Amino acid sequence: MDNAWSEGIMKLRVLPASLRERKRYILFKVIAEAPIEYSDLEAAVWNTMLDFLGEYGVSKTSVWLMKERWDGKEQTCIIRCNHLSVPQVIASLGLITRLGDVRVVIKILKVSGTIKGCFGRKS
């Protein structure tokens, strides 16, 4: 057992639902002068959030940019956070003005409790 832990094979048991954090998924679209890359978006999101909310503030949002949900064709992506931090995350996304040299505007398409919900009817 000790070896299994130290070798990283063992995983933590999943928390019971009542103790898990309530998540929100924010689907957004990047409106830009020219098509943008995911790496530029990731850097801009983290830099802007750290500038605006600070390291402590970001830690409280449980924010995560979901690379697997990046759609290069539609220029959309999903960012995950906890249910209490949605305004902070959306306000931070609004402060992104440029990705590299490209001017951008972030349009929020949907906020949902599930990923599936994000791709339902767009608000």
Next chain:
Amino acid sequence: MYFDLHVHSAFSEGESSIRELAAQAKLLGYHGICFAEYFKNKETMEKLKEELNQVEKEIGIKIFLGFEARNANELKRLVKLRREYDILLARGGDLSLNRLAVETPEVDILTHPELARKDSGLNHILVREAAKNNVAIEINFRNIMLNTKNSRAIVLKHIMENIKLCKKYKAPIISCSGAISHWQLRDPKVLISMAVVLGLELKQAKDTLSAVPQKIIEQIKERRSEKWIMPGVKEL
């Protein structure tokens, strides 16, 4: 229904054309925008009105004409012409103009009262006057967006102070992008979220983009009617 009532086009200090701004606002989900320009003369105002009407039909978004007064003389001049355009804004930042604006019932919006100041530009007396005369105090997103690090922290602090006073004295608060380019326009949800972060309840934050602008827009219709004489006075 969301409205952004403070946008500058290339007609005054802006970088983008009226068409570009209107199209971007429509894409972001606004129902109407107001071009807050600097007043030159009556002739240019008529030309601007024609262009706005044309773009309104083309793009399919409500467009309002506003003028932003930059000093006391300009404000007095614009008050005299009040029936000829839609929205009167006063450019905040200068303490005497802040005071004059909140004491003038013809003014609809006092823009960024904290601009380039070491204080918030408003106190309990000015906010009480703003509530009495129904002058909306603006949360200017461009002022937050373009400042960084310590200057942004100071701007945020001043805006939060103003919001606290406005909540106490029930003065109207309005959220605007203050954009000078169509790349500075922001999604309505972004402006609502920023208002929540700065200390408003979600409903109040939504009102800063819908109910408060709608009330200002309703007053435009009242002002255009022949029975209107001055704010608070009309023929029965």
